[in-house]
Amino acid sequence: MNNISKNDLTDLTQQIFEHSGFSEKDSRHCAEVLVFADVRGIDSHGVARLPGYLRLIDAGRINPNPIFKWNIRKSTTGTLDADGAIGLISASAAMKKTIEICDQFGSGWIAVNNSNHFGVASYHATLGFSKNYMGFAMTNASPLVVPAGGKERMLGTNPICIAIPGKNGKDFILDMATSAAANGKLEIAQRNGIDIPSGWAIDSDGKETISANAIKDNGALLPLGSQENTGLHKGYGLGSWVDIFSGVISGAAFGPWCPPFVAFLEPKPNTNGKGLGHFVGCWDLDGFQNSDIIQKNLNVWRKAFEESNPINPNKPVLIPGDPEKKFQQERESNGIPLNLNVVKSLEEICNTHNIKSPF
Amino acid sequence: MNNISKNDLTDLTQQIFEHSGFSEKDSRHCAEVLVFADVRGIDSHGVARLPGYLRLIDAGRINPNPIFKWNIRKSTTGTLDADGAIGLISASAAMKKTIEICDQFGSGWIAVNNSNHFGVASYHATLGFSKNYMGFAMTNASPLVVPAGGKERMLGTNPICIAIPGKNGKDFILDMATSAAANGKLEIAQRNGIDIPSGWAIDSDGKETISANAIKDNGALLPLGSQENTGLHKGYGLGSWVDIFSGVISGAAFGPWCPPFVAFLEPKPNTNGKGLGHFVGCWDLDGFQNSDIIQKNLNVWRKAFEESNPINPNKPVLIPGDPEKKFQQERESNGIPLNLNVVKSLEEICNTHNIKSPF
Numbered sequence: 001m002n003n004i005s006k007n008d009l010t011d012l013t014q015q016i017f018e019h020s021g022f023s024e025k026d027s028r029h030c031a032e033v034l035v036f037a038d039v040r041g042i043d044s045h046g047v048a049r050l051p052g053y054l055r056l057i058d059a060g061r062i063n064p065n066p067i068f069k070w071n072i073r074k075s076t077t078g079t080l081d082a083d084g085a086i087g088l089i090s091a092s093a094a095m096k097k098t099i100e101i102c103d104q105f106g107s108g109w110i111a112v113n114n115s116n117h118f119g120v121a122s123y124h125a126t127l128g129f130s131k132n133y134m135g136f137a138m139t140n141a142s143p144l145v146v147p148a149g150g151k152e153r154m155l156g157t158n159p160i161c162i163a164i165p166g167k168n169g170k171d172f173i174l175d176m177a178t179s180a181a182a183n184g185k186l187e188i189a190q191r192n193g194i195d196i197p198s199g200w201a202i203d204s205d206g207k208e209t210i211s212a213n214a215i216k217d218n219g220a221l222l223p224l225g226s227q228e229n230t231g232l233h234k235g236y237g238l239g240s241w242v243d244i245f246s247g248v249i250s251g252a253a254f255g256p257w258c259p260p261f262v263a264f265l266e267p268k269p270n271t272n273g274k275g276l277g278h279f280v281g282c283w284d285l286d287g288f289q290n291s292d293i294i295q296k297n298l299n300v301w302r303k304a305f306e307e308s309n310p311i312n313p314n315k316p317v318l319i320p321g322d323p324e325k326k327f328q329q330e331r332e333s334n335g336i337p338l339n340l341n342v343v344k345s346l347e348e349i350c351n352t353h354n355i356k357s358p359f
Numbered sequence: 360m361n362n363i364s365k366n367d368l369t370d371l372t373q374q375i376f377e378h379s380g381f382s383e384k385d386s387r388h389c390a391e392v393l394v395f396a397d398v399r400g401i402d403s404h405g406v407a408r409l410p411g412y413l414r415l416i417d418a419g420r421i422n423p424n425p426i427f428k429w430n431i432r433k434s435t436t437g438t439l440d441a442d443g444a445i446g447l448i449s450a451s452a453a454m455k456k457t458i459e460i461c462d463q464f465g466s467g468w469i470a471v472n473n474s475n476h477f478g479v480a481s482y483h484a485t486l487g488f489s490k491n492y493m494g495f496a497m498t499n500a501s502p503l504v505v506p507a508g509g510k511e512r513m514l515g516t517n518p519i520c521i522a523i524p525g526k527n528g529k530d531f532i533l534d535m536a537t538s539a540a541a542n543g544k545l546e547i548a549q550r551n552g553i554d555i556p557s558g559w560a561i562d563s564d565g566k567e568t569i570s571a572n573a574i575k576d577n578g579a580l581l582p583l584g585s586q587e588n589t590g591l592h593k594g595y596g597l598g599s600w601v602d603i604f605s606g607v608i609s610g611a612a613f614g615p616w617c618p619p620f621v622a623f624l625e626p627k628p629n630t631n632g633k634g635l636g637h638f639v640g641c642w643d644l645d646g647f648q649n650s651d652i653i654q655k656n657l658n659v660w661r662k663a664f665e666e667s668n669p670i671n672p673n674k675p676v677l678i679p680g681d682p683e684k685k686f687q688q689e690r691e692s693n694g695i696p697l698n699l700n701v702v703k704s705l706e707e708i709c710n711t712h713n714i715k716s717p718f
Contacts (some may be wrong), residue, residue: 074465076435077646105464106433111647147673150676152668162600172603174596181590199589206670224583224590230539230558231583231594237533238597238681240664241521244531248656249647255663272659287436288470288608297607300631304614309511310566317509320596 003335008358010035012346013047019144019353020057021064026089033088037120038336041327042175044184045120048342053086053117055263062086062116068093076105079250080112084275087118091137095124095280102133106287111250114274117141117261121161122175122321124280129165130290133282137161140246140253140277142260145179145221147240148233151206153220154255157182158242163321165285167295170302173321178219178239186212186221199226245279252277362694367717369394371705372406378712379416380423381558385448389583392447394481397695400686401534404479407701412445412476413624413708414622417656421445421475427452435464438609443634446477450496454483454639461492466645470609473633476500477622480520481534483639483682488524491650492641496520499612499636500603501619504538504580506599507592510565512579513614516541517601522680524644526654532680537598538580545571558585604638610634 006010006240010031017027056062063084072078080097082090096108118124118139141156157177164172180250181200189196189212201214201221206292210218223235247254251330252273258278285291308317331337338346343359350357363371369390376386397405415421422443431437441449447715453469456651473661477483477498500515523531540559545637548555548571560580568578575704582594606613611632618626618635644650667676690696697705703717708717 026472027681035665044695071648073648074643074646075463077465077642079647104434106436107466107468109466109642109646147667147672147676148433149671150664150667150668151670154667156532164603172599174600176590176593176596178593180584197588199586203672224593225539226585226589227558229556230585231535233677233679234535234537234583235590237535240531240679241533244523244657248660249492249644251648251652254656254660256667272656283436283468284433285608287433287468288438289432289610293610294608297613297631298603301603301607305509305513308506308509308513310508310512311561312508315508318592320592320599337604 003337003359005335006035006039006332009038009047009336012048012350012355012358015355016050016054016349016353019053021357023065026064029092030086030088033092033119033123035336036123038338039328039331040120040122040324040358041331042324043339047346048339049117049119050349051345052263056116056261059263061259061263061267066090070097076101076107077109081251081274082112082115085115087115087139087276087278090115091118091124091139091278092127093282093356094278095127095135095137095282098281099128099131102128102282102284103131107281107283109279109281112250112280113247113250113279115276115278116254117276118158118278120175121159122163122173122324125161125163125175126165126171126173127162129171132165132285134165134285135161135163135280135282137280138242138246138278140243140258142258143256144183144215145223145239146202148223148228148236151202151220152256154257155223155236155239156176157221158239158246160238160242164298165295166298166302169325170299171321172298172302172319173324175321178224178235178242180224180226180235181221183215183221186215209234231259242279246277247273248338250277252281258271362696363717364694365394365398365691366399368695371709371714371717374407374714375409375413375708375712377573378714379413382424385423386531388451389445389447392451392478392482394695395482397697398687398690399479399481399683400477400690401683403541403697406705407698408476408478409708410704411620411622415463415475415620418622420618420622420626420658421669425449429456435460435466436468439469440610440633441471441474444474446475446498446635446637449474450477450483450498450637450639451486453637454486454494454496454641456484457640458487458490458492459485461641461643462490464638466642468638470604471637471639472609472611474611474635474637476635477637479534481522481532481680484522485524485530485532486532487641488522488530491524491644493524493644494522494641495640496639497601497605497637499602499617501617502615503542503574504582504598507582507587507595510561510579511615514582514595514598514602515607515617516580517598519597519601523657525657525661528684529654529658530680531657531661531678532683534680537583537594537601539583539585539594540580542574542580545574562590601638605636606632609636609638635697
């Protein structure tokens with residue numbers, strides 16, 4: 001039995017961050033962001049990443065006690081130098097700042113530099129939902145993805161999240177990597193000893209491969225679109241947009257200079273910018289029309305798509321964000337079915353830090 | 360010899376709009392937007408669309424003399440009821456309003472309803488380049504694209520454009536449909552009597568097809584990603600984002616209710632909103648960092664990608680927007696090589712309106 005309740009997992013994760021030098025408040029926040037991903041079924045971005053974050057903390061590449069430097073240059077725009085913070089903290093802080101700006105001006109935008117991986121984008125993007133603010137969040141990441149026509153890893157899987165608050169939780173939440181498949185999917189195929197579909201990766205010569213070891217063997221991931229004649233250049237364009245907004249605009253590193261997530265790889269020297277970067281912001285629904293009217297029509301929109309003709313009669317058309325919502329309802333009731341390896345890694349952390357294991 | 364100079368084509372197009380009841384100023388603007396597309400090699404969105412627009416004007420579905428109603432609800436956000444205007448005019452007007460807002464607040468956003476097709480998104484999105492404003496433009500469109508798992512046409516090819524001004528024209532301009540391929544590409548294959556690649560379209564049963572007649576035969580276009588295991592749901596998510604911002608947020612029609620571009624198909628009754636919709640906006644580069652620093656780093660970004668290792672040594676990696684820039688340089692010097700059918704349709708219009716043909 002590996003199911004663990006949301007509360008127990010959050011408490012445990014909080015303790016682990018506290019043992020790593022984070023304040024109680026920041027530890028609680030980090031725990032909530034990671035467990036939010038687990039609860040919503042995005043297991044790759046939940047506590048499974050904890051050992052990776054801890055190794056970066058140990059290596060001095062994540063600062064547990066950062067001092068934020070804000071540089072608000074216009075009424076609605078500015079940057080945050082996150083002082084090497086974990087992105088789980090800095091992206092939420094930036095989003096909260098844009099919410100304050102939005103209170104006054106109807107929209108707000110912060111580009112973050114000198115940060116680290118921010119976990120699941122939708123956590124940050126939904127922070128203004130109680131005020132009926134639409135959220136926007138993107139981040140660059142360690143290079144794994146080729147540009148269209150290229151065979152060199154130049155971009156991260158660079159996600160885009162757009163979150164639109166509906167009535168009574170009938171939201172629209174798009175949170176997507178701009179690569180055809182996430183690296184986590186290759187790792188799962190690798191563990192299961194199976195091939196990957198064509199369209200996910202190329203080998204080191206730039207040829208399409210179905211080997212789950214593509215990344216290990218110096219290959220790379222393909223952008224969304226996968227092939228030249230099915231819009232590969234569009235996925236490349238989207239990933240580039242994310243990189244330029246998160247890196248070039250913010251003052252963070254970008255492209256091939258983005259620092260690696262794994263602690264055993266050193267960041268490159270002369271990175272043209274500091275750490276990883278994010279770009280977050282929000283718009284007030286009421287800044288366009290009365291939010292009641294917008295949300296009424298969003299329900300009409302949702303219903304039209306849900307009731308549209310599916311290819312397979314047993315598989316109705318889904319609304320972005322709804323599969324995660326379903327996981328959330330299920331896991332908040334029945335607990336989170338953690339992977340055995342994740343449980344093992346958490347137990348090891350508990351041993352090292354002398355924390356009572358809940359397993 | 361079908362090459363025509365940019366100026367001659369613009370003058371001709373202006374005359375045609377004037378003969379259709381548009382003011383001189385609006386006619387000039389419409390001509391400039393259409394010819395901008397032709398000059399940049401986006402032939403599908405240039406004067407080739409003129410007959411389609413004219414039929415909509417004749418059918419009373421485009422209003423040549425609209426009265427705009429602005430509803431600016433917050434400092435940086437609002438809507439425009441375009442009174443049935445052609446999108447070429449209303450999207451640019453909305454963008455110019457966001458530029459004014461941006462002058463004061465560092466960013467600005469307008470959602471447009473009661474409009475029509477706006478031509479090429481990048482024209483509008485680049486209007487703030489002289490002020491170093493990044494532009495953003497999207498529009499919904501007549502339904503041709505299925506949602507992930509669906510076989511019903513629910514979305515337009517719904518483009519997203521993001522335009523970042525560089526130093527001396529070293530810009531980044533991403534302007535992409537959110538479908539795997541544009542309908543224009545099917546039409547070209549149809550004319551040439553060849554099959555289309557798999558991944559572009561499905562037939563009326565929801566099965567993948569390589570028939571160039573897919574749309575004619577009641578099939579539909581696939582979202583970017585094309586297949587379930589290569590991220591089809593992401594293209595669907597992006598197209599949905601565009602539809603909700605352009606339609607639901609603005610008060611325009613959305614999803615299956617978007618009015619058709621072809622005049623022989625009637626718009627549906629009870630559309631939950633008025634006409635087509637757009638969503639445009641901009642951010643001031645200087646709102647984040649000194650724009651000199653950002654543009655210097657954008658050049659570093661560009662150079663890194665241009666010089667990255669290509670799969671084919673003769674095909675270097677390209678920057679989004681650069682292929683169109685190359686067309687622009689070439690065609691501004693040597694004229695625009697119009698397709699014979701397009702020339703014929705322009706000559707017909709000239710005959711009908713008693714305009715001297717330049718061909």
